[in-house]
Amino acid sequence: MMASPWLDVLDDTIQACATHDRQDLAASLRARRSDLSGSGVRVLVVGESGQGKSQLVNGLLNAPVCAVGDDLTTSVPAVVRHAPSPVATLVTGEAAPRAIEGPAPEPVAVEQATARANKATGVVRAEIGLPRKLLESGLALVDTPPVGPPAAQHTRTTLSLLPQADATLLVTDATRELTAAELDLLGQVLRLCPTVLVVLTKIDLVPGWRRVAERNRARLARDGLPATVVPVSASLRLAAARAGDAELNEESGFGALVRYLHQDLMGHVDLLRRRSVAALGHATVEQLMAPLREELDELRQGGTEELTARWRAAGRKAEELQREAARWQTVLSDEVADLMADLDFDLRERTRRILREADEFFDVADPARDWPQFEEWLRDNLKSVAETNSNWLLDRFEWIARKIARQVAPRQDVVPESLLGSAPRDHIGELRMPNVERFGIGQKLFVGMRGSYSGLLMFGLATTLAGMPLINPISLGAGAAFGAKSVFEERGNRLKRRQATAKTAAHRYVDDFFLTYGKECKDTVRMIHRELRDRCTAVAQDLRAEIVETAQRIKQVIDTETAQRGVRSREVSRSMEELNLLRRRAQALAATRPVRGLTA
Known part of the structure; x- marks a missing residue:
């Protein structure tokens, strides 16, 4: 035997719920499938408070099964089915309000069942059985709690019962037209239970009920709500039942309502199943x-914007680092060139100052006597010059290194560790005393005798003209004076020669220091320059490699996430296509002729 199409759709819907991990929906649909497998038809009676729902059920069954009164409000569902004899039970327990079937019954009198259920605590529903022809074919009427803002809990209870209903009677009285809240409720009911009949009650109390009914029909047609309006009067129905008046019963409108339930609903059970499954599936x-x-x-929106921005920022940073590398290398070369020029000028200026002081010293000092003192002074001054120049070189290079470091890697130390230990040596060699001619006693006697001979001879010859002998007191005095003058002049000349020799030796010594120390200083500058350049280059390359690696990792993450999103997007799209196909199959179930509508 082939399964019904609606059963296949329902089974596929249950499978879809399980596939998408919605076990709650799957359990609800399985319970509904069990209900639909039977031959019964469940009709919910819903409406706002005071519209006559309970009285409508009483009128249909011609029995006071539901408690009515101005001070009574239905708080739990009351399910009325066929039974060979009147019976009523109260079902208690923790079952959800939507579960019409359940254990734990408590027998009570039929007339007291709903009244006790509405007042008792812990009651899930009231179940009533009556021997009525209307119910023999499997029809079950469910009187539900009222809906509306004053009773939010009751509204949730009633709406939770809609997926289990095969048809719904929306009850509204004839004292007014359908309100916005009732129209909204009707829309919710149609989404879950597409077979709905609007029952207009209390027509016996409103002379103009026909006008209200027509306006309700027009409003429903204008809003596109497929529901038929049936006017009824429960009071006339009960009166007709007591009097056995068939004409009054027809005037009450219950004849048409009973025909709707008995013929249109129970005569088209498979169609009701189709429409219920279509609504449930949708x-x-x-x-x-x-x-x-x-x-x-x-x-589809992505989600990798932040990663993409970081990846692009890393690329820009790598390019900027490449440009900065050329820039800081130029800056380093310029700074080193300026440093070498400044160091050379400073060294030359300091040594020239020392030479000027040395010349001034030997203008008055005798090297033969003061050379040891001069030697100590000169060595101390040259050592001071070397230390000052070396410290300036290191300080200046450290400043250059810090400046370059701020451009290469502000957060890293790129100053070479050996920078402070790379000072040039002073290269102060041994200063030997120059070979100076000393003016001894023998040399003084020789020079004095040579000078005195000239004076003696000159003045002796002059005095002979006066008749005096060649050697006389005058010539002897002149000879002594000339001899003393010659000794004095020779001593001065010899001092000047010694001073000149000392100056030349000092100049030669300072020049040797300047050349040797200057060469060492330049070598130190070039060594530190290379070391600093290599260090900065290595740091820049490490930074660039780190940035490139980071960018590659980010790009890999972006590609991975994009691929995963693509795969997941295709999976979701495929799932949605499958669900859309399932929905179209459900809609196709409802695309059959509707249950015949009734008119007043």
């Missing part, structure tokens, strides 16, 4: 597709 698919739509929107 509602379930919507619940399953809602999170898929949100996920698909998120997947």
Whole structure:
């Protein structure tokens, strides 16, 4: 025997719920499938408080099965089925309000069942059985708690019962037209239970009920709500039942309502099943597709914007680092060139100052006597010059290194560790005393005798003209004076020669220091320059390699996430296509001729 199409759709819907990890929906649909497998038809009676729902059920069954009164409000569902004899039970327990079937019954009198259920605590529903012809074919009427803002809990209870209903009677009285709240309720009912009849009650109390009924029909047609309006009067129905008046019963409108229930509903059970499954399938698919739509929107919107921005920023940073490398190398070369020029000028200026002081010293000092003192002074001054120049070189280079470091890697120390230990040596060699001619006693006697001979001879010859002898007191005095003058002049000349020799030796010594120390200083500058350049280059390369590696990792993450999003997007799209196909199959079940509508 082939399964009904609606059963296949329902089974596939249950499978879809399980596939999308919605076990709650799957359990609800399995319970509904069990109900639909039987031959019974469940009709919910819903409406706002005071509209006559309970009295409508009483009128249909011609029995006071539901408690009515201005001070009574239905708080739990009352399920009325066929039974060979009147019976009523109260079902208690922790079962959810939507579960019409359940254990734990408590027998009570039929007339007291709903009144006790509405007042008792812990009661899930009241179940009533009556021997009525209307119920023999499997029809079950469910009187539900009222809906509306004053009774939010009751509203949730009633709406939770709609997925289990085969048809619904929306009850409204004839004292007014359908309100916005009732129209909204009707829309919710149609989404879960597409077979709905609007029952207009209390027509016996409103002379103009026909006008209200027509306006309700026009409003329903204008809003596109497929529901038929049936006016009834429970009071006339009960009165007709007591009097056995068939004409009054027909005037009450219950004849048409009973025909609707008995013929249009019970005569088209398979059609009701189709429409119920169509509504259930549509509602379930919507619940399953809602999170898929949100996920698909998120997947299509991306989500890698931050990673892409970081990747692009890393690329820009690597390019900027490349440009900075050429810039700081130029700056380093310029700074080193300026440093070498400044160091050379400073060294030359300091040594020239020392030479000037040395010349001034030997203008008055005798090297033969003061050379040891001069030697110590000169060595100390040259050592001071070397230390000052070396310290300036290191300080200046450290400043250059810090300046370059701020351009290469502000957060890293790129100053070479050997920078402070790379000072040039002073290269102060041994200063030997120059070979100076000393003016001894023998040399003084020789020079004095040579000078005195000239004076003696000159003045002796002059005095002979006066008749005096060649050697006389005058010539002897002149000879002594000339001899002393010659000794004095020779001593001065010899001092000047010694001073000149000392100056030349000092100049030669300072020049040797300047050349040797200057060469060592330049070598030190070039060595530190190379070391600093290599160090900065290595740091820049490490930074660039780190940036490139980071960019590659980010790009890999972007590619991976993009691929995963693509795969997931295709999976979600495929799931949505499957659900759309399931929804179209459900809609196709409802695309059959509707249950015949009734007119007043």
